[in-house]
Amino acid sequence: MKPTVVKIDNLVKRYGELVALDHFSLEIKEGEIFGLLGPNGSGKTTTINCLLSLLAYDKGEIEVFGREMTPTCYDIKSEIGVIMQNVAVLDELSVRENIDYFCGLYITDKEKRKACVEEAIRFVGLEDFVNFRPAKLSGGLLRRLNIACGIAHKPKLIILDEPTVAVDPQSRNRILEGIQELNRNGATVIYTSHYMEEVEQICTRIAIMDKGRKIAEGTKEELKGMIRNTESVSIEILELPGEIKEKITHLPHVYETEYDGTKLTVRCSGGKHNLIRILAVLQEAELGFGRVYSELPTLNDVFLEITGTALRDSKE
Amino acid sequence: MQVFNAFLRVLRSKFGSAIIYIVLFFIVGIMMTRADSGTSVWEKTKMVMVIEDLDDTPESRKLVEFISEGNVVKDDFTNEDDITDAMYYTMLDYVVTIPKGYAEKLASGQTEGIIESRHMHESYAVANMGMLLDEYVSTVMAYRQLGKTPLEASEAACKALEAKVDVTIAQEEGKTEDAASMMLIYFRYMPYIFLCVIMNTLCPALVAMNKKDLRFRTDCSGLTPQSYTMQQFAASALYIVALWAVFTVVGAVINGVMFSGRLWLAVVNGLVFALFSAVFALFVSEFSPNPNVITAITQIASLGMCFLCGVFVDQALLGGGVLAAARFLPAYWYVRLIRMLNGDIVFTAGEAALCLGIQAGFVAVFVLLTILVHRARYVSAAPRKTAAGSAA
Numbered sequence: 135m136k137p138t139v140v141k142i143d144n145l146v147k148r149y150g151e152l153v154a155l156d157h158f159s160l161e162i163k164e165g166e167i168f169g170l171l172g173p174n175g176s177g178k179t180t181t182i183n184c185l186l187s188l189l190a191y192d193k194g195e196i197e198v199f200g201r202e203m204t205p206t207c208y209d210i211k212s213e214i215g216v217i218m219q220n221v222a223v224l225d226e227l228s229v230r231e232n233i234d235y236f237c238g239l240y241i242t243d244k245e246k247r248k249a250c251v252e253e254a255i256r257f258v259g260l261e262d263f264v265n266f267r268p269a270k271l272s273g274g275l276l277r278r279l280n281i282a283c284g285i286a287h288k289p290k291l292i293i294l295d296e297p298t299v300a301v302d303p304q305s306r307n308r309i310l311e312g313i314q315e316l317n318r319n320g321a322t323v324i325y326t327s328h329y330m331e332e333v334e335q336i337c338t339r340i341a342i343m344d345k346g347r348k349i350a351e352g353t354k355e356e357l358k359g360m361i362r363n364t365e366s367v368s369i370e371i372l373e374l375p376g377e378i379k380e381k382i383t384h385l386p387h388v389y390e391t392e393y394d395g396t397k398l399t400v401r402c403s404g405g406k407h408n409l410i411r412i413l414a415v416l417q418e419a420e421l422g423f424g425r426v427y428s429e430l431p432t433l434n435d436v437f438l439e440i441t442g443t444a445l446r447d448s449k450e
Numbered sequence: 451m452q453v454f455n456a457f458l459r460v461l462r463s464k465f466g467s468a469i470i471y472i473v474l475f476f477i478v479g480i481m482m483t484r485a486d487s488g489t490s491v492w493e494k495t496k497m498v499m500v501i502e503d504l505d506d507t508p509e510s511r512k513l514v515e516f517i518s519e520g521n522v523v524k525d526d527f528t529n530e531d532d533i534t535d536a537m538y539y540t541m542l543d544y545v546v547t548i549p550k551g552y553a554e555k556l557a558s559g560q561t562e563g564i565i566e567s568r569h570m571h572e573s574y575a576v577a578n579m580g581m582l583l584d585e586y587v588s589t590v591m592a593y594r595q596l597g598k599t600p601l602e603a604s605e606a607a608c609k610a611l612e613a614k615v616d617v618t619i620a621q622e623e624g625k626t627e628d629a630a631s632m633m634l635i636y637f638r639y640m641p642y643i644f645l646c647v648i649m650n651t652l653c654p655a656l657v658a659m660n661k662k663d664l665r666f667r668t669d670c671s672g673l674t675p676q677s678y679t680m681q682q683f684a685a686s687a688l689y690i691v692a693l694w695a696v697f698t699v700v701g702a703v704i705n706g707v708m709f710s711g712r713l714w715l716a717v718v719n720g721l722v723f724a725l726f727s728a729v730f731a732l733f734v735s736e737f738s739p740n741p742n743v744i745t746a747i748t749q750i751a752s753l754g755m756c757f758l759c760g761v762f763v764d765q766a767l768l769g770g771g772v773l774a775a776a777r778f779l780p781a782y783w784y785v786r787l788i789r790m791l792n793g794d795i796v797f798t799a800g801e802a803a804l805c806l807g808i809q810a811g812f813v814a815v816f817v818l819l820t821i822l823v824h825r826a827r828y829v830s831a832a833p834r835k836t837a838a839g840s841a842a
């Protein structure tokens with residue numbers, strides 16, 4: 135059994151009348167890449183701020199590395215690396231000076247720090263830009279610098295709060311690969327995002343948040359297993375009589391059909407050969423159709439089924 | 451010392467915007483020194499004049515000779531109208547007419563209307579010429595009383611009045627010596643340069659180091675807030691003291707003075723004002739202004755304070771209302787002490803201490819204001835530990 139790195143118990147945080155965190159609990163084990171998934175305003179960043187003791191909270195307990203986390207736990211803080219959504223670097227310093235500065239907040243030994251800085255530069259692939267000022271870097275390179283500043287001191291726990299917002303796909307992939315590599319090197323990672331694809335791609339365990347509450351937690355397979363939807367079949371069809379739609383709805387394992395005038399979406403729960411049965415009905419009725427595709431459920435489906443709203447459509 | 455080093459690097463990157471002020475200040479300082487290097491030459495003002503000798507006697511010719519000495523005498527005017535025009539257009543300063551019977555009047559001792567003169571524009575030189583003619587006649591009459599003939603008396607008066615007198619500028623009691631005085635003038639302008647340089651460097655550096663996201667990142671680290679603040683304070687203090695020392699030493703070098711006596715008070719005065727400038731920059735930085743706002747505040751604060759408080763215009767020339775308002779600004783007390791040290795107003799140790807004390811008071815007030823603003827904007831949002839153990 136791996137030791138617990140982070141334990142949040144019954145956390146409550148209110149901003150006046152607004153409940154930002156509503157009896158939120160969490161346990162993260164060593165070596166995990168733990169995803170906090172939720173729409174904007176669901177309480178992800180508030181959780182991180184409370185976890186880092188940067189924000190006062192109203193109720194609950196937080197333990198990091200088995201010890202209660204308080205604002206003055208500097209020894210615990212020195213084992214944590216934080217990479218926030220906004221790029222937080224000094225515009226007046228070069229890439230190397232920036233990494234050295236932030237690394238120096240944790241490591242005082244010059245030689246050790248120098249080695250860490252060079253390793254971080256190599257890790258994020260900024261070798262060719264070490265003497266550049268941040269203003270000269272592209273958005274993707276800036277994000278990499280931001281990450282290097284957060285991980286140069288080799289923390290045991292790395293917290294990334296939406297590090298890929300407004301990042302091009304190429305840089306995003308590089309960042310995600312980097313996070314996985316950090317995890318392989320022994321770091322426990324907490325990754326918050328509202329991009330479900332990213333969370334699905336890299337996280338070993340996921341908690342889905344909404345309105346300050348944890349609505350589901352588990353591996354991605356466990357989460358998908360929590361919902362009825364196991365397969366969504368989509369068929370492009372220009373004409374669909376009501377009785378045919380009704381017939382499809384009553385097929386085995388089908389629990390929902392949706393037709394918007396051009397596309398028929400059929401959601402199935404369990405069973406095999408659902409697509410063949412649906413197409414057989416359409417052929418029998420001699421209806422022509424276009425593209426046909428079948429999709430497995432996503433975390434968005436999980437969120438949709440649990441909350442009734444799509445993850446991407448949720449507003450702050 | 452990571453924050454200390456980074457802060458100095460950030461300060462260095464901001465220094466470019468202050469260099470123009472520093473270079474201009476030193477150039478003006480050097481020019482002022484060169485402009486008054488103690489080799490002033492005093493020359494008598496030469497007047498352009500016409501002398502009409504209607505008497506044409508040896509006595510009148512002696513007078514013409516006396517008046518002509520050191521002045522430019524024109525004899526190319528043919529009529530009165532030309533002379534009047536020339537005077538109107540300031541091509542001619544003075545006209546002396548020696549009326550007929552001049553020698554006879556000298557012999558009989560009559561002085562009434564003995565010499566006639568006219569001019570169109572008043573000046574010191576014109577007034578001086580009038581007095582010189584009166585003095586000449588008085589001297590001739592004095593020699594006549596001694597039994598000399600009119601001609602002998604005229605010759606004796608010429609000799610007596612042409613004697614040159616060496617002029618020395620007496621040092622007013624309490625006035626400082628020349629180089630020290632120049633140094634004090636240099637010191638008088640220091641509030642402007644301190645405000646401009648410190649506001650343009652320290653303020654943006656503090657804003658850069660204390661950006662919300664950066665502070666967030668720092669607060670997540672193992673560094674205590676106390677250590678962070680102390681390192682920033684140490685770097686700022688080092689910078690301010692270095693700046694003050696450079697300006698003081700360069701001032702001493704270009705003015706060629708060694709610090710002694712009351713000049714040391716001016717040096718301390720400069721340090722106190724530099725501290726005020728630093729604290730003011732710290733206060734402004736608490737509001738995280740952008741560079742344009744910093745520049746605007748710098749211009750308003752430096753120019754406004756320096757004009758009101760007598761940095762650019764001597765306090766003696768400022769109106770009572772202006773000075774009354776200026777008393778609420780530290781630069782007024784800075785300049786007042788400089789004026790005291792320069793002998794412009796009476797120096798008393800008590801009032802000198804008051805000037806320094808009031809400036810120190812301004813420093814304390816702005817430190818207090820900065821702490822209040824900081825607490826309101828930053829500390830109130832930070833977590834506090836409750837008795838129960840959780841952050842609340």
